[in-house]
Amino acid sequence: MQAPTPTKAAPPPEKASQGAVPLTATEILRRLEPLYGPLQWTPRRDAAPELVVTILSQHTSDLNAERAYEQLIQAFGSLEAVAQAEESAIAGAIRSGGLANQKAPRIKGALLHILEQRGALDLDFLAELPLQQAKAWLTALPGVGKKTAAVVLCFSFGMPAMAVDTHVHRVARRLGLIAPKTTADQAHDLLEAMVPPRDVYRFHVALITHGRQVCKAPRPLCDRCPLADGCPTGQEMLAGSTAEPASSRSRSRPL
Numbered sequence: 001m002q003a004p005t006p007t008k009a010a011p012p013p014e015k016a017s018q019g020a021v022p023l024t025a026t027e028i029l030r031r032l033e034p035l036y037g038p039l040q041w042t043p044r045r046d047a048a049p050e051l052v053v054t055i056l057s058q059h060t061s062d063l064n065a066e067r068a069y070e071q072l073i074q075a076f077g078s079l080e081a082v083a084q085a086e087e088s089a090i091a092g093a094i095r096s097g098g099l100a101n102q103k104a105p106r107i108k109g110a111l112l113h114i115l116e117q118r119g120a121l122d123l124d125f126l127a128e129l130p131l132q133q134a135k136a137w138l139t140a141l142p143g144v145g146k147k148t149a150a151v152v153l154c155f156s157f158g159m160p161a162m163a164v165d166t167h168v169h170r171v172a173r174r175l176g177l178i179a180p181k182t183t184a185d186q187a188h189d190l191l192e193a194m195v196p197p198r199d200v201y202r203f204h205v206a207l208i209t210h211g212r213q214v215c216k217a218p219r220p221l222c223d224r225c226p227l228a229d230g231c232p233t234g235q236e237m238l239a240g241s242t243a244e245p246a247s248s249r250s251r252s253r254p255l
């Protein structure tokens with residue numbers, strides 16, 4: 001695949017290979033979207049259910065989280081009923097999603113907080129707020145961090161909030177978009193600033209999909225990657241080293 005000249009250089013990684021000109025976020029999306037697209041945003045579900053599913057997805061797969069959410073609703077009938085339920089009963093209903101004893105109080109706490117603040121489990125008002133204000137409101141909820149807040153705002157409302165999960169974090173680090181020691185928490189703001197607001201959702205989905213299918217942990221499939229010519233890690237891998245360069249390995253697991 002012929003690589004066009006990047007329009008704007010991304011910040012250099014702390015230790016990049018010689019010869020790999022880092023790709024811009026726009027160029028990365030231009031190359032990945034034909035593989036994984038079309039990636040147009042459409043609302044996935046209301047924000048309160050999205051919030052609960054995202055809490056359930058912490059440290060487990062999306063499939064497990066969806067299954068646990070279905071079991072939660074089967075057990076209680078509604079999220080309003082979940083908010084009034086005992087934590088132990090909530091934990092029992094979501095056991096299949098893992099870490100149930102940690103997630104149950106987070107879910108109940110977040111739902112109760114929303115009910116106290118808003119009188120109903122309706123978060124549509126967030127779509128009317130400036131992005132940083134909407135993030136601040138959500139991250140004030142118990143158990144809600146930057147990733148969870150960004151998923152809710154991006155997936156439910158199409159707001160340009162960059163959610164950095166383990167795949168986005170790993171791929172961005174390997175590509176040199178962020179420095180090797182950048183945490184996922186730090187990466188939210190850094191990547192969000194690199195991506196035009198109109199592209200945030202598509203960039204997020206493209207990087208997650210690329211991380212699952214090609215730029216896998218622990219060993220990326222660089223020989224079939226359309227980003228390899230602009231990827232410091234890919235250049236090192238293709239040059240013959242048998243292991244991923246230490247400079248781009250994961251050091252933390254984001255929530």
Ligand code: SF4
Binds near residue numbers: 174216
């Ligand atoms: S070249 Fe390799 S390390 Fe770089 S993005 Fe592609 S698969 Fe990942």
